Amino acid sequence: MKKINDVLVEDTYCEAFDGLYTRLMVTAIDEKRLHQASQDSTALPCTVFNESEGGIEKYLNNKETVDGREGSIIQIWVNKTAGKPKLEHEMAKRVRQGILVVPGTRVYNHSNSEQKIDTMEKIGHCGDGYEWIEERNGREMINIPIMMGDFQIEKKIGYDTGVMGGNIWYYCDSTETAIKAGDAAIKAIKEIEGAVTPFKICSAGSKVETNYPEIGPTTNHPYCPTLKDKIKQSKVPNKTKSIPEIVINGINQKTVKKAMKKTIETVTQYDGVQRISAGNFGGELGKHKIYLHDII
Known part of the structure; x- marks a missing residue:
């Protein structure tokens, strides 16, 4: 890593x-x-x-x-x-x-x-x-x-035609840290021509499988901090209290990669940001796989 x-x-x-x-x-x-x-x-x-x-x-x-x-x-x-x-x-x-x-x-x-x-x-x-x-x-x-x-x-x-759904997850020690770092990242992305962040700081990443298909995507429960001590499949580290997602659309893949890199560089400057990851659906949703280690 x-x-x-x-x-x-x-x-x-x-x-x-x-x-x-x-x-x-x-x-x-x-x-x-x-x-x-x-x-x-x-x-x-x-x-x-x-x-x-x-x-x-x-x-x-x-x-x-x-x-x-x-x-x-x-x-x-x-x-x-x-x-x-x-x-x-x-x-x-x-x-x-x-x-x-x-x-x-x-x-x-x-x-x-x-x-x-x-x-x-x-x-x-x-x-x-x-x-x-x-x-x-x-x-x-x-x-x-x-x-x-x-x-x-x-x-x-x-x-x-452009590229939708580029994203960065950043694990934080608090909601306050998540908002402060995320606001800075959203501001930084505005310097990149052709990129937008439809959800700004997104507090609710979803998953493909759901118990309630009639309402669409539901919560990505393994990554919900409040479920950490309630479910066996939790993937939330002990000291993590918040896992926001920043979703990025761009006029091409190069633009999305540039915005993802800018997001990582920005949020990691803040104390309390613990880890960087990204959301994917096991290759089931989109044809573009953007690897984090390739853009940093």
């Missing part, structure tokens, strides 16, 4: 899989509305329920956006097997309910992909036939009349 900052890194791998993603630039009339739209539209990661995952890649200043306002880059993801129609459906839901309803917001394409989604059918027609198309800031925009002016979205949004 290897060590980083004197913290043990297990000889294991995370199991990631292919996903389809869109990369959107969101702008707004002020910082409060920008944060609301960015956070609301990317909330509730739920690909395990055959829906979608979202994440905020980074925030932009007014010199970095198409229209000279403050903005953000967000990503919306679905499992690749679900295909373009599913991505179009899920992206449209998140834009309609998380961005369009926030005053003064706009959405632009932020992908160089040749593959495109036409936003007229599932978003533009929110104008109920009163919507129109015009060029603004060099982009073909749909203008949707709403009760506070209009909502603008670029007509063609690019999409591409």
Whole structure:
């Protein structure tokens, strides 16, 4: 086994899989509305329920956006097997309910992909036939009349294949340590272009097998600290009180690996972080096996 900052890194791998993603630039009339739209539209990661995952890649200043306002880059993801129609459906839901309803917001394409989604059918027609198309800031925009002016979205949004589900587990001596180290890692990952963390610090890693399939994945009980003295199959070390997971999606495997490495380097700087590991499903879920010892 290897060590980083004197913290043990297990000889294991995370199991990631292919996903389809869109990369959107969101702008707004002020910082409060920008944060609301960015956070609301990317909330509730739920690909395990055959829906979608979202994440905020980074925030932009007014010199970095198409229209000279403050903005953000967000990503919306679905499992690749679900295909373009599913991505179009899920992206449209998140834009309609998380961005369009926030005053003064706009959405632009932020992908160089040749593959495109036409936003007229599932978003533009929110104008109920009163919507129109015009060029603004060099982009073909749909203008949707709403009760506070209009909502603008670029007509063609690019999409591409990326890698979902890269992850790092870090064993901690307390919840306080877990949160402090995890917050620092999330902040550090924002420096990596193309990476998002849909769950931020995730407190509930799951497993494939379950006693209740009707509700989807259930708790990964061997790694629950509160079950340590209650079950024979516990894998929680004696002094470990918290095992968070940071899940990473990225535009390619290189980006995911870079973000995983940054996570390890960041969390291991904190006293109370005891061990680094990763979650996998025995090769049953994804085709990408990213070995921790290969990235550190």
